[in-house]
Amino acid sequence: MAALQKLPTSNLPDAVLDRRQAVPALIDRPQDFLIVTGLAGAAQELSAMTGNTPNLFAMGGAMGAALMTALGLALAQPKKKVLCVTGDGDLLMSVGGLATIALQNPSNLTVICVDNGHYGETGNQESHTGLGVRLDTIAAGSGFPAVHTINTDTDLEEGRRLLQQDGLRFMLLRVKEGPPLKEKRNLVPHMERENFRKALLG
16 A cells, blocks of 8 residues: 555644643543543543543443444433543544534534644554645534634633633643643443443432
């Protein structure tokens, strides 16, 4: 197979944010949400931030499942704020789900993609976004009513403010390649499920 060619992205600045500071800075009140994460870095970061609290459902091995799981949760629990936090590799596996979410338009759902341009779960190969694919452009074209691209600390401040508002939105958090925050996770599926049920049902 021919090598993939990098797309021209002259309007895209180099990522400068460190994910270990940027993710907690953006999601400074994780307790306000029911949270579904993709695997790898996103799962580790939110586990570290929350201490594996019951309001977090962190995927393990189910690449591409976070997006539509979060949609189902948002539709089933319209009075609760739902946050989907996933990586660019995970989102690329389910990118068509963005269109379905936009058509459903749940006002209680925010999707955050932590984009480091690499597949961190499978060997840190460069991902499509590292070659110029713009997930924020795809989200806008899919019909998301609000798309916010975060490249700087100033963008982070605006994103943090928007997280507290109602309405469907997509946030692309562009970060440098590098390790995430890490926390020893509970990887026993039935325990994860039962803990999350406590947060969901009270």
